[in-house]
Amino acid sequence: MLLTLQLALAGLAFGSVAALSGIGLVVTYRATGVFNLAHGAVATLIAYVHWELVVRQGVPEAVAAPLCVLVLAPVLGVLGYRAVFRPLQERDASPAEALVTTLGLFVLVVGFTTVLWGNGAKRAPAVFPTARWDLGDLTIRSDTVVQLGVVGLVAIVLAVLTGPTRLGADVRAVVDRRELAQLSGVDVDRVNQLGWAVGTALSAITGLLLAPSLSLTPYGLTLVVLETFAIPVLARLSSLGVATVAGLGLGVAQAELTQVHLTQEPFATALQALQSNLLVVALLAGLLLLPSLREVGDAGKARSFSSRRGRRTSRRRSVVLYSIAAVMLASPLGYPAEQLRQAQAVPGLAVVLVSIVVLTGYGGRISLGHAGFAGLGALFFAKLSSGAPELVALVGGMLAAGAIGVLTGYPAIRRRGLFLALTTFAVGVTVSRFVFESPSLTSGIDVHRPSLFGLSLAGDHTFYAFELACLVIALLVVRNLRSGPLGRALLAARDSEPGARASGLDIGRITLFTFAVSAVMAGLGGALLAQTTLSFDSHAFDPVSSSLVWFTAVVVFGADSAAGAVLASGLFVAMQLVTGSSDAALLPIGLLAVLLGRFPGGVLAGLGAASRPATATVTGRRLTPTGRALVRQQ
Amino acid sequence: MTVLEGIGITKRFGGRVAVEDVSVAVHAGRVAAVIGPNGAGKTTLFSCLTGAASLDGGTVLLDGTDVTSRGADDRARRGLGRTFQRLSVFGSLSVADNLLVGAEAARRTPLWRGLLGLPDRRASGDAGRVDRVLALLGLEDVRDQEARTLSTGRLRLVELGRALCGEPRVLLLDEPASGLSDAETDGLRAVLRAVADDGVAVLLVEHDVRLVLDVADHVYALAQGRMLSSGTPDEVAADPAVRSAYLDRTRS
Numbered sequence: 099m100l101l102t103l104q105l106a107l108a109g110l111a112f113g114s115v116a117a118l119s120g121i122g123l124v125v126t127y128r129a130t131g132v133f134n135l136a137h138g139a140v141a142t143l144i145a146y147v148h149w150e151l152v153v154r155q156g157v158p159e160a161v162a163a164p165l166c167v168l169v170l171a172p173v174l175g176v177l178g179y180r181a182v183f184r185p186l187q188e189r190d191a192s193p194a195e196a197l198v199t200t201l202g203l204f205v206l207v208v209g210f211t212t213v214l215w216g217n218g219a220k221r222a223p224a225v226f227p228t229a230r231w232d233l234g235d236l237t238i239r240s241d242t243v244v245q246l247g248v249v250g251l252v253a254i255v256l257a258v259l260t261g262p263t264r265l266g267a268d269v270r271a272v273v274d275r276r277e278l279a280q281l282s283g284v285d286v287d288r289v290n291q292l293g294w295a296v297g298t299a300l301s302a303i304t305g306l307l308l309a310p311s312l313s314l315t316p317y318g319l320t321l322v323v324l325e326t327f328a329i330p331v332l333a334r335l336s337s338l339g340v341a342t343v344a345g346l347g348l349g350v351a352q353a354e355l356t357q358v359h360l361t362q363e364p365f366a367t368a369l370q371a372l373q374s375n376l377l378v379v380a381l382l383a384g385l386l387l388l389p390s391l392r393e394v395g396d397a398g399k400a401r402s403f404s405s406r407r408g409r410r411t412s413r414r415r416s417v418v419l420y421s422i423a424a425v426m427l428a429s430p431l432g433y434p435a436e437q438l439r440q441a442q443a444v445p446g447l448a449v450v451l452v453s454i455v456v457l458t459g460y461g462g463r464i465s466l467g468h469a470g471f472a473g474l475g476a477l478f479f480a481k482l483s484s485g486a487p488e489l490v491a492l493v494g495g496m497l498a499a500g501a502i503g504v505l506t507g508y509p510a511i512r513r514r515g516l517f518l519a520l521t522t523f524a525v526g527v528t529v530s531r532f533v534f535e536s537p538s539l540t541s542g543i544d545v546h547r548p549s550l551f552g553l554s555l556a557g558d559h560t561f562y563a564f565e566l567a568c569l570v571i572a573l574l575v576v577r578n579l580r581s582g583p584l585g586r587a588l589l590a591a592r593d594s595e596p597g598a599r600a601s602g603l604d605i606g607r608i609t610l611f612t613f614a615v616s617a618v619m620a621g622l623g624g625a626l627l628a629q630t631t632l633s634f635d636s637h638a639f640d641p642v643s644s645s646l647v648w649f650t651a652v653v654v655f656g657a658d659s660a661a662g663a664v665l666a667s668g669l670f671v672a673m674q675l676v677t678g679s680s681d682a683a684l685l686p687i688g689l690l691a692v693l694l695g696r697f698p699g700g701v702l703a704g705l706g707a708a709s710r711p712a713t714a715t716v717t718g719r720r721l722t723p724t725g726r727a728l729v730r731q732q
Numbered sequence: 733m734t735v736l737e738g739i740g741i742t743k744r745f746g747g748r749v750a751v752e753d754v755s756v757a758v759h760a761g762r763v764a765a766v767i768g769p770n771g772a773g774k775t776t777l778f779s780c781l782t783g784a785a786s787l788d789g790g791t792v793l794l795d796g797t798d799v800t801s802r803g804a805d806d807r808a809r810r811g812l813g814r815t816f817q818r819l820s821v822f823g824s825l826s827v828a829d830n831l832l833v834g835a836e837a838a839r840r841t842p843l844w845r846g847l848l849g850l851p852d853r854r855a856s857g858d859a860g861r862v863d864r865v866l867a868l869l870g871l872e873d874v875r876d877q878e879a880r881t882l883s884t885g886r887l888r889l890v891e892l893g894r895a896l897c898g899e900p901r902v903l904l905l906d907e908p909a910s911g912l913s914d915a916e917t918d919g920l921r922a923v924l925r926a927v928a929d930d931g932v933a934v935l936l937v938e939h940d941v942r943l944v945l946d947v948a949d950h951v952y953a954l955a956q957g958r959m960l961s962s963g964t965p966d967e968v969a970a971d972p973a974v975r976s977a978y979l980d981r982t983r984s
Contacts, residue, residue, distance in 0.1 A: 575847060583836040583855065584846025590822045590833045596784065597820030601894060602808035602838040611843045 100235055105353040107242055113349015114245040115307045116377070120329025120341040121252060122300025127335050128260070129269055129293025131276070132183060132196045133516050135646070136203035138323030140298055141305030142316055143211050144171055145222060148306050149314060150215070152223045163225050167302045175298030176291050178203065182692050184290070187276075193515050194464070195694065201466075201650045202691020204320075208643075209684025211316045217681070219318075222309030245307060252300065253342045260338070269293075316681075321642045325527070327520060328381035334388070352376040367538060375531045382524040385517070386509060419661035426668055427566060435558040442558070442630040444671045445565035449572045449623030451652050451663035453616045458649070459658030460579050461612035462592035463510055464519045466645050467526025468620050473534050473639030475499040475621020476628035480543045488548030496621040502529065503617020507610040526641040534636035543634045565626050569664070572619055576660045579615070588612070647684065654690045733760045735795060735933035736812065736902040741780050742789030743773075750776040751957045753790070758902055758933040763924060765944040766937045767968075768954035769977060774937045775817065777954065778906055781935070782814045783807045795901060809838045813900030815891040817907040817937075823880030827871055830879050830890050831862045834897035858897075865893045868923060884911035892923070902933040909940045921947050945969060953977070 119137065126134050134140075144166050151162040182203065186196055229240040260266040271279035272289045280286045304323055312319055328348065333341035355373045360366045372379060427448075430441035450472045457465050479488075479495030486494070506525050510518055533539055547556045548564070555564045579585060591598040591608050599605060628634050638644065651670070655662030666687075673683040736758040743751045751773040758764045766774050779785035781792055783804035792800045799807050808814075813834075822830050835858040845852065866872050869889045874882060879890055888908055895903055905924075909917045917940065924947050928934050938944045944951060944965065951968040953961040961971040968974055 574849075578847055578849045582846055582849075583832075583841060583852055584843060586825065586829055586833050587837060587843075587846075589825055590830075590837070593822040593824055594820040596804075596816060597822060597891070597894075598833075598837070599784075599804040600782065600808055600814045600816070600820070601834050601898060602805050602840070603833075604803075604805045604840070608843070615847065 101357065102354065103236055105357065106350050107236075107238060109350035109353030110246060110346060111239065111242040111349070112311075112352070113346040114242070114249045115304055115345075116326045116329055116349055117249050117342045117345025118252060118300050118307070119304040119323055119326040120333065120345050121249075121256065121338055122297045122304065123327070123330040124333055124335055124338060124341050125256060125300065126293050126297030127330065129272065129296075130179070130183065130290045131193070132200060133330075133335070134203075134297060134301075135197065135200040135324075135519075136207055137297070137301045137304075138320040139204045139207035139211070140171070140174065141301040141308070141323045142314075142319045143207050143305075144174075144302040145305035145309040145314055145319060146211055146215050146220075146316075148225075149220050149222050149309070153220075159223065159225065163306060166306060167299055171298040171302035172295035175294035175296075178298075179291055179294040183294075184287070187290075197464070197516055197519055198650070198653050198694055199692060201646060202654075202688050202694060204688070205647055205650045205684050206688025206692055208316050208320060209681055209688050212679070212681040213685065215316075217316060217679075219313035219315050222306075222312075222314045224310045225306050248303065249342060249346070253338060256296070256338055265289075265292075317640065317643050321527075324523075324642065325375075325377040325381065327523075328377045328384060331381060331384040331388070331520065348377055348380055367536065368532075371532050371536060375528075378524065378527050378531055381520070382528050385521045385524055416661060419659070419665070423661050423664040423668075427569070427664070431559060431562060438558050438562055440675055441671065442562055442565065443627065444667050445562070445569040446623050446626030446630055447670060448569055448664045448667035449626060450620050451623075451648060451667050452569075452572050452576060452660050453619035453623060454649055454652040455658060455660050455663045456576060456579060456619060457612055457616035458652065459656070460576075460585075460588050460592070461609070461616070463609070463612065464515070464522065464649070465506075465616070466519050466523035466649055467506065467529070467641065468522075468616075468648055469639040469641055469644035470526035470529035471499040471503055471617040471620035472624030472627065472644075473636070474502055474529065475618075475624035476545075476634055476639065477533065477540065477543075478621075479625035480545045480628060480634050483546055483548075484544065488546055489550065492548060492622070492625055495625045496618045499621025499624070500614045500618040503613045503620075504610055506617070507613030510613060511606045511609045523641065523645070526645045530636065530639065530641045534639060540634055540636060545628050545632050545634060547629045547632075561629065565630075568622060568626060572622065573660055573664075575615070575619070643681075647687070650691045651683070651687050654687055654694065734758070734793075735760050736781065736904075736935065737793040738777070738781050738790065739793070740790040741777060741787060741792070743776050743780055743785060744788050749957050751780065751954075754952075754954065754957075754959050755790075756781075756935070756952055758935045760901070760933045761928055761931050762949040763928045763934040763936070763947055764950045764952065765948035766935065766952045766954060767939075767941065767944055768960070771956070772954040773957040774954055775906065776957075778814075778904060778937050782812060782904055808898065809840060811838075811899070811901035812904065813895030813898050813902070814904040815888065815895055815906055815908060817910065819884065819887050819891060821879045821887050821890050821894070823878070825879055826876050827879055827882070827890055827893075828862055828866065828875045831865055831893045831897045832858060834894035835861055835899075838898045861897055861899075865896050868896075868926065869893050870919065885913060885916045888912060889916075889920075892920075896927065900932060902935065903927060905934070905936040905938075907938060908936060909938060909943050917943060 119141070123134060123137055126132060147170060148162055148166045151157040151165070152159060182199055183196065186199060224241065226241040226244045231238045231240070260269050268279070268284045268289050271282070271284050272286050276286060301323070305319065308322060309319060312322060326345070329341050329345045332344040352373070355376060358369060360369045427444065430438045450468065454465060454468050457463050475495040475498065478498035479491045482491035482494040506522060509521050513521055547561050549555055550564070555561045579588060587603055587608065590601065591603055591605055595605055624639065627638060651666040652663055655666040670683045674680050676682070734757050738754065738756045741751055741754045754773070754777055756764065756766070766777060768774050776785065780787050783799070783802060783806070787800060791798060794807060794810050794812060797810070799810065822833060825833065836855065839854060841852050866875055869892065871886065871889055871893060874886065879887065882890065888911060892905070892908065908920055912920060921943060924934060948965055951963065951965050952959060953968050953971070953974045955977045960977060961968050961974045
């Protein structure tokens with residue numbers, strides 16, 4: 099009983115932080131219609147600033163924390179809104195574009211944090227004094243009490259603000275129908291700015307409170323905050339009360355789980371994984387069980403960040419791009435082995451990125467879990483190759499990834515936009531936590547390079563040639579996906595689902611097919627990446643530093659451009675070689691993604707558009723809502 | 733011969749009855765039409781017949797087969813072609829490719845064949861059919877144009893063409909004349925007649941009463957989710973209940 103109470107208190111400490119993070123996400127979503135995927139990255143950035151102020155500059159805590167939470171964070175939120183999200187809104191961008199922009203913001207902020215403070219772990223200072231009071235055998239920590247107080251205060255203040263006040267009515271009006279609210283005199287801009295300011299302030303509190311209990315690293319803290327997505331999902335992105343209760347409840351439940359012991363394998367391992375990953379499981383379960391996130395208004399179609407227009411895309415452009423890519427890819431074959439080795443990551447990563455093009459550019463579906471598919475391909479290849487020929491193992495790995503791809507595809511038949519993005523992200527995190535980071539599955543793995551009909555591909559040059567052959571096969575598959583009846587069917591399903599169905603296309607079958615092809619291809623790329631480094635490294639298939647960054651890079655280079663995906667892969671590796679940091683590519687990619695609102699369809703399409711004569715279009719910038727609606731209808 | 737039949741169709745949204753116990757039949761070579769004031773349940777009935785909505789009661793027979801529990805794509809492959817009131821063309825495809833999808837989709841070719849780049853042996857007749865339909869609808873001048881660049885009136889024809897390329901046994905048209913100019917409506921009338929003369933069963937939901945009375949062989953008049961009257965155009969037009977519910981109001 100005492101242990102239960104003690105654990106409950108410990109759980110409340112984490113639960114209150116999780117609740118604050120969830121409340122922040124819900125507030126921003128409700129006030130602005132944007133689900134901020136950069137929430138965790140912002141929390142981490144502010145935690146670093148706080149560390150810098152307190153530890154390095156010696157600013158007293160009583161000044162540093164309020165400065166971070168009440169001044170810096172809201173200012174950043176409002177600036178972000180004005181610079182990035184307001185232009186999107188004025189252009190009437192789709193929810194999918196807003197989603198990708200928050201991803202870009204995420205990449206940019208993480209890149210910025212890494213460049214400024216490096217990847218090394220820091221010890222963050224505690225924000226609140228950590229006195230302990232002993233009540234009999236029960237120890238109560240003062241910071242837990244203060245945190246609970248903060249949660250209560252925040253929940254009450256927000257409930258009043260969004261409740262029966264003028265501001266509350268405004269917020270609800272804006273959320274309901276932005277344009278109508280604007281027409282009826284609601285200051286939409288003010289509501290939006292407030293939403294961003296409050297949301298980022300809450301993410302800052304989350305970062306400051308979480309950092310001391312973890313070691314402060316750019317990705318580590320970010321991922322923990324991203325796991326709190328479970329809370330807004332359970333609250334269906336609308337109820338602050340549910341968010342508060344869900345946050346506290348999950349915190350307590352996770353702590354109480356440590357009391358449960360199982361000895362029988364594999365349940366003991368599974369329980370162990372569950373004990374540290376309850377939020378991940380709650381996120382996935384919540385997303386799969388909810389029939390729809392109607393509150394999400396998930397009209398977001400990936401179509402809007404894809405510029406592909408039927409078969410008749412400019413042939414000249416793709417010839418030029420493929421020529422550049424071919425020269426870039428073939429030239430390392432002439433290098434000595436030492437330099438060649440540095441280029442070996444390019445084809446493998448390119449295959450993975452092309453697989454994202456298949457799903458997003460051609461299938462019109464978002465996937466934020468592709469590193470999970472790639473990692474499964476790598477892991478199964480490595481496991482199988484100890485008992486089977488490498489090529490058989492390679493096919494086995496691809497099929498394993500494909501199987502998970504099909505499983506992920508089932509919920510994707512009825513899910514779109516944000517709902518699907520979160521679902522695929524949850525799948526990726528779950529695979530990473532329960533498979534890649536499970537020592538019993540991933541320890542002692544030997545990765546070999548395959549041999550082809552007795553010809554060993556272990557040499558650096560022959561292996562690179564093999565990788566290029568795999569990439570060429572992937573690109574041939576992509577070509578087939580965009581031509582002929584299959585290409586037309588995919589485009590038709592992407593353009594209009596009712597129309598496709600009325601013509602006799604089975605949307606479910608096409609969705610599963612696209613997921614399967616994409617996941618198999620990702621599995622191949624993952625296996626190639628593992629063969630490059632001759633090891634299985636779970637960090638190479640991280641749900642945050644890989645999945646999210648890869649997806650953003652693909653969209654930046656044109657979601658439907660396979661050549662763009664190959665170039666993006668080259669950029670990643672080249673930036674790493676030049677700067678020595680694997681995160682160097684984050685800054686340009688994040689920046690371009692944030693600017694995507696200005697180059698719909700990706701950078702390459704944007705450059706193409708800039709070189710074409712301008713057609714007579716009316717930008718939405720200075721138009722009234724009615725005017726925009728008229729322009730849109732044309 | 734009856735191609736499509738809806739028997740006792742009932743559909744509720746929450747507690748509200750949108751369509752109650754409505755029966756319609758469409759025969760090969762004939763044009764039937766559903767008319768009724770706004771909110772009469774025309775579009776709901778249409779959705780129930782095409783499979784876009786599930787039924788709360790009743791049966792839909794397509795060529796004598798019970799398709800009540802089958803999806804829209806399944807019904808399409810069995811020979812049900814349709815157009816939409818809210819346009820649903822494939823905007824990024826050319827007009828000819830829109831029609832090609834109509835011809836190809838109904839065949840349900842295994843997807844992996846396309847993945848491996850294998851040709852579809854049954855595709856030989858597609859190009860010819862697309863050309864014939866383009867000529868019938870007068871869309872030859874825009875055949876290679878991206879569909880999203882066309883006017884509403886022509887997009888309606890593209891949708892109609894897409895449905896025709898699937899060689900439908902029954903064609904359901906939701907407000908085909910809305911957004912069409914008078915000249916285009918005249919063209920549509922001729923096309924509908926030609927399609928029906930080809931042996932296709934046609935059912936249209938239409939606001940343009942003159943078009944309906946002109947082209948339809950049989951008219952169903954709905955009001956408040958129920959069948960008000962049914963018969964030849966002259967009979968329905970003469971029915972006092974119909975006049976008071978619909979015709980007079982639109983004429984005035």
